[in-house]
Amino acid sequence: MIRNSTSDIEDLIALMAKLPGLGPRSARRAVLHLIRKRALLLTPLADVMTEVAATARECLNCGNIGTREICPLCTDPERANGELCVVEDVADLWAMERALVFKGRYHVLGGTLSALDAVGPEDLRIPRLVDRVATEGVSEVILALNATIDGQTTAHYIADQLQGQVRLTSLAQGVPIGGELDYLDDGTISAALRARKEI
Amino acid sequence: MIRNSTSDIEDLIALMAKLPGLGPRSARRAVLHLIRKRALLLTPLADVMTEVAATARECLNCGNIGTREICPLCTDPERANGELCVVEDVADLWAMERALVFKGRYHVLGGTLSALDAVGPEDLRIPRLVDRVATEGVSEVILALNATIDGQTTAHYIADQLQGQVRLTSLAQGVPIGGELDYLDDGTISAALRARKEI
Ligand SMILES: [Zn+2]
Ligand SMILES: [Zn+2]
Numbered sequence: 001m002i003r004n005s006t007s008d009i010e011d012l013i014a015l016m017a018k019l020p021g022l023g024p025r026s027a028r029r030a031v032l033h034l035i036r037k038r039a040l041l042l043t044p045l046a047d048v049m050t051e052v053a054a055t056a057r058e059c060l061n062c063g064n065i066g067t068r069e070i071c072p073l074c075t076d077p078e079r080a081n082g083e084l085c086v087v088e089d090v091a092d093l094w095a096m097e098r099a100l101v102f103k104g105r106y107h108v109l110g111g112t113l114s115a116l117d118a119v120g121p122e123d124l125r126i127p128r129l130v131d132r133v134a135t136e137g138v139s140e141v142i143l144a145l146n147a148t149i150d151g152q153t154t155a156h157y158i159a160d161q162l163q164g165q166v167r168l169t170s171l172a173q174g175v176p177i178g179g180e181l182d183y184l185d186d187g188t189i190s191a192a193l194r195a196r197k198e199i
Numbered sequence: 200m201i202r203n204s205t206s207d208i209e210d211l212i213a214l215m216a217k218l219p220g221l222g223p224r225s226a227r228r229a230v231l232h233l234i235r236k237r238a239l240l241l242t243p244l245a246d247v248m249t250e251v252a253a254t255a256r257e258c259l260n261c262g263n264i265g266t267r268e269i270c271p272l273c274t275d276p277e278r279a280n281g282e283l284c285v286v287e288d289v290a291d292l293w294a295m296e297r298a299l300v301f302k303g304r305y306h307v308l309g310g311t312l313s314a315l316d317a318v319g320p321e322d323l324r325i326p327r328l329v330d331r332v333a334t335e336g337v338s339e340v341i342l343a344l345n346a347t348i349d350g351q352t353t354a355h356y357i358a359d360q361l362q363g364q365v366r367l368t369s370l371a372q373g374v375p376i377g378g379e380l381d382y383l384d385d386g387t388i389s390a391a392l393r394a395r396k397e398i
Contacts, residue, residue, distance in 0.1 A: 008250050009264065015244045020232050021225035022218075025381070030218045032290055034248070035255045035264055037217075045214045046248035049233070051207050053242045056234045065208065065234055091231055182224070 009035075061132070063108030063125050065090050073106055080104045082139040086129065086158065088112055088146055091182045096144060099189035104142075107132060112150035113157055126158065133166050140167040142196060146180045159199050169196040208234075260331070262307030262324050264289050272305055279303045281338040285328065285357065287311055287345055290381045295343060298388035303341075306331060311349035312356055325357065332365055339366040341395060345379045358398050368395045 009031065017027035034042040058064070059071035066072065073079065073093075083104030087093050093106050109124045121127065133141060141162055145151035159168050172195035181189065208230065216226035233241040257263070258270035265271065272278065272292075282303025286292050292305050308323045320326065332340060340361055344350035358367050371394035380388065 008247055008254065008266065012244075012247045012251050015240060015247060018236075018240055019221075019229045021229060022220060026220035028290060028293060028381075030220060031251075032264070032288070033219050035251065038252055038255070041214060041217055042248060043252045045211075046245055046252050048207055048211045048214060049241060049245035049248065052211050052230075052234065053237055053245050055207065056237070065231070067207065089231070091227060094227060182227075 058108075061128075062106050063090075063110055063128075064093055064106060078103070081137050083142065084129075084132065084136070084138045084140070085142045085144050087144050087181070088151060088154075092144065092146070092180075095182045095184065095189060096193075099186045099193065101190040101193050102142075104140075105136075109145075109154065112145065112148070112154040114150050121157065124154075126161070129158065130161055133162055138166055140169060142193070143168065143170045143199070144181065144193075145170075148180070155199075168199040170199055172196050258307075260327075261305050262289075262309055262327075263292055263305060277302070280336050282341065283328075283331065283335070283337045283339070284341045284343050286343050286380070287350060287353075291343065291345070291379075294380045294383065294388060295392075298385045298392065300389040300392050301341075303339075304335075308344075308353065311344065311347070311353040313349050320356065323353075325360070328357065329360055332361055337365055339368060341392070342367065342369045342398070343380065343392075344369075347379070354398075367398045369398055371395050 012034075013024070013027050013031050016022055016030050017024045019027075022030060034045070055067040056065055057067065057069070059066055059069070059074055061070050061074045064071040064073055080103055083102070084107055085096060085102055085104055086107045086109060087096065088109055088111060090108055093108055096102050096106070107125065107129050109126065109129070111119055111124055113119055113121065113124065132138065141158075143155040143158060145155045155170060162168060171189075171192040211233075212223070212226050212230050215221055215229050216223045218226075221229060233244070254266040255264055256266065256268075258265055258268070258273055260269050260273045263270040263272055279302055282301070283306055284295060284301055284303055285306045285308060286295065287308055287310060289307055292307055295301050295305070306324065306328050308325065308328070310318055310323055312318055312320065312323065328340075331337065340357075342354040342357060344354045354369060361367060370388075370391040
């Protein structure tokens, strides 16, 4: 529809408008900004996107996104095997890491159970979690799921699966009702983790 | 700072966060979305960015962005040479085009005069505008500049330069005071152009 522009620029605007947080107008602004900052922004962005498109993959062990079969968080010898923090998605893992308070391992479910969307345990990384608890010497599973209905349903389901095998904790109250980890400031996450409670 | 991520993914987040309209948090969300939609979004975006980085350029005649020395708007035989619409930047040209009401040629200044930022006529495409008016058989110059102080200062300066050589008009009242073209709906722009007045 932007008749003055070439097809490539139109395509770029249309693709940028598909990003969460950008609409058509902000996509147009972003594309003009990219073209103005070609050497500083557009070319480096094109290069790193090409690289990430070729190399990004989910860690076979924990579901984190990285570039190797097994991610650095799973292989880092400095981190404790005994504590396993279960999160819904990679954004939540990043939020936990920014809080700089957890030094164990992670397990990324890849979503939550949802009757409405027909997401069952086999659609998430729950069987793999049960496996890891049985084989990795895990002594505590911290269920750091969002305080949403689906998040809490998922936490209860996982607690049922692991009951008796391991210490089960969840983040302390402090995570607001209906709140999502990735929206919280680092201090709130730190405080909630430090005050975590038995389930 | 995202210690779990690989350097490429961190770089991608840092570059995305430099786009207008995206902060660090929305950049992280956008990058996860891109990786999830690798075939549909990330790879096509990387490809078209590479293409645009290699080919995008300013039209030597009017300042529009395209991929040729002279842009399609300047060469389109369907458009009238007699009317020349002067805009501040390419986003404003796109906004005019979306209104589907102007069928003449454009001239993109590349900004506005600004004492504060030390932007003078020679920093904009104003000498080239005076040239075009003298040589292209222009009978009317429509000053479609933003209704800001710098926009109106620039309009007055250009009007002084061209006084007596050509019919000079500006967009009708209807553009809100302090408003920018690119924020207006298409209907408002159409109405303001149709009701344009002599300066
Ligand atoms: Zn991993
Ligand atoms: Zn042109």
